[in-house]
Amino acid sequence: MDLDSVSSFSSLQALAKLLADPQEEDSDDNDLGSHPSSVGAVGPGNIGPAKKAEPTITPQVKAENSKDIWNAEEVPEGSEFDDIWDPREQPEYEILFKQQVGAEDMFLGMNRKDPSTACCEDMLIKIKLPDTKSSDIALDIQDKILDLRTPKKKLLLxxxxxVDSKNGKACFISEKETLEVTLRMKREFDFINFA
Structure with missing residues (x-):
């Protein structure tokens, strides 16, 4: 088969007829006015038997209160703390991970601990708060959110x-103008990592 025979108009028409749906065979094959894009409309999805349309699934909405415009499940966690109109700037912060290591870990490697964050028990968050007094700091800790507010700074992290929101430590170091928050992590597989 040479290239000239494939590129001829009659060959393209024959190929389009071969790939066309059986329902379209009722129409006149030589009438190009009724199917001006019969060759251009054929693509990889047209090869093979026609697929049946899949039924669309509409989510079932609970009609607990008809005046609600959204469900509580639709609201992302922590969005109640977001305030996009707040002009306070975000302070610099860094997150460090800490683990309790003993001599048996350092020298003998007996407890299967490694330097990865999976083996860390605590999270240390250092927040730089220049020109701030400790009495001006408002700190709220939730399971996955840290909300810090001062007169000049605001951090929603x-x-x-x-983390364990009930048991944590916060210490303001006035010489460094830094707030250090230590939180105990509670992850899904900690019972394996710390066994």
Missing amino acids: HLPHP
């Missing part, structure tokens, strides 16, 4: 791991 989505934490990388869930």
